Amino acid sequence: MLIAHSPNKLHTELDAMRFRGGTRRCVSLITTRGDLHDGHGAVINAAKTVSDVVVVGIMPGQSHQKDNVISNDEFKDIGFIERHKADVLYAPPEESLGSSDHIELNFDSTPVEFTLPQTLLTHYLKFLHAVQPDIMVWGERNFVEYSQVRRMIRELGIRTQVQCIPTVRHANGVAVSGDDDYFDEAQQEQLPIIFETLRNAAHAIRAGARNFSKVANTGKLAIKGAGFELDYFHILDEELLIPASNETTTYRIITRAQLGERTIFDSIGLTL
Numbered sequence: 001m002l003i004a005h006s007p008n009k010l011h012t013e014l015d016a017m018r019f020r021g022g023t024r025r026c027v028s029l030i031t032t033r034g035d036l037h038d039g040h041g042a043v044i045n046a047a048k049t050v051s052d053v054v055v056v057g058i059m060p061g062q063s064h065q066k067d068n069v070i071s072n073d074e075f076k077d078i079g080f081i082e083r084h085k086a087d088v089l090y091a092p093p094e095e096s097l098g099s100s101d102h103i104e105l106n107f108d109s110t111p112v113e114f115t116l117p118q119t120l121l122t123h124y125l126k127f128l129h130a131v132q133p134d135i136m137v138w139g140e141r142n143f144v145e146y147s148q149v150r151r152m153i154r155e156l157g158i159r160t161q162v163q164c165i166p167t168v169r170h171a172n173g174v175a176v177s178g179d180d181d182y183f184d185e186a187q188q189e190q191l192p193i194i195f196e197t198l199r200n201a202a203h204a205i206r207a208g209a210r211n212f213s214k215v216a217n218t219g220k221l222a223i224k225g226a227g228f229e230l231d232y233f234h235i236l237d238e239e240l241l242i243p244a245s246n247e248t249t250t251y252r253i254i255t256r257a258q259l260g261e262r263t264i265f266d267s268i269g270l271t272l
Contacts, residue, residue, distance in 0.1 A: 060094035
């Protein structure tokens with residue numbers, strides 16, 4: 001597996017992989033923040049089915065190498081990516097992404113809590129520029145970022161397909177995440193209410209409920225009543241991430257809540 005920390009090394013080595021054998025091979029990109037788990041593994045496996053070369057990008061963060069020293073977290077991530085047989089790990093330091101020169105994209109219709117910082121969109125754009133993937137593969141759990149990056153790709157005319165795969169869940173419906181080991185036994189028993197509430201809202205809409213505010217308020221009460229500190233619970237038009245209306249046919253039911261010191265976010269889609 002190739003490990004690249006600089007765009008120059010990535011360009012040279014990845015181009016050799018891209019054109020190996022005299023034909024152009026399909027390259028996919030997966031972006032993460034490290035702390036990899038089975039959900040990321042599912043995304044890597046999906047990318048391998050649709051491309052010839054899989055690049056896993058790790059966004060800059062505190063766990064990244066400093067002064068050429070690999071942290072324990074990065075060492076674990078490298079082992080994880082090798083076990084899942086990805087071809088390239090691209091983990092640039094933050095300074096290589098040019099945090100001072102941001103793109104300016106204005107998604108006027110997007111609610112403020114679903115608007116990504118321009119710095120983050122710039123980082124995604126620079127990953128796309130460095131890798132030049134044919135396909136970008138996402139996990140559904142990170143739906144807000146997936147949706148906004150997909151929209152950025154469309155608006156900027158970038159020739160990269162975007163695919164999203166379903167959230168990986170435990171048997172009780174809880175979305176697999178890097179926080180799994182941080183919850184105590186009592187909190188573990190609380191977690192399933194998140195998915196259960198999302199599923200109940202989807203069932204209500206499927207059964208004909210169109211008072212979306214009432215359905216959302218029921219969801220909010222259920223999550224708060226289970227001991228979570230709720231940030232939001234919304235029923236949205238999936239394409240635009242705006243409140244659902246009677247004309248909506250593809251929904252995204254999404255929530256974010258706090259449990260102890262951890263943030264839980266999850267969503268499910270519904271098409272009628």
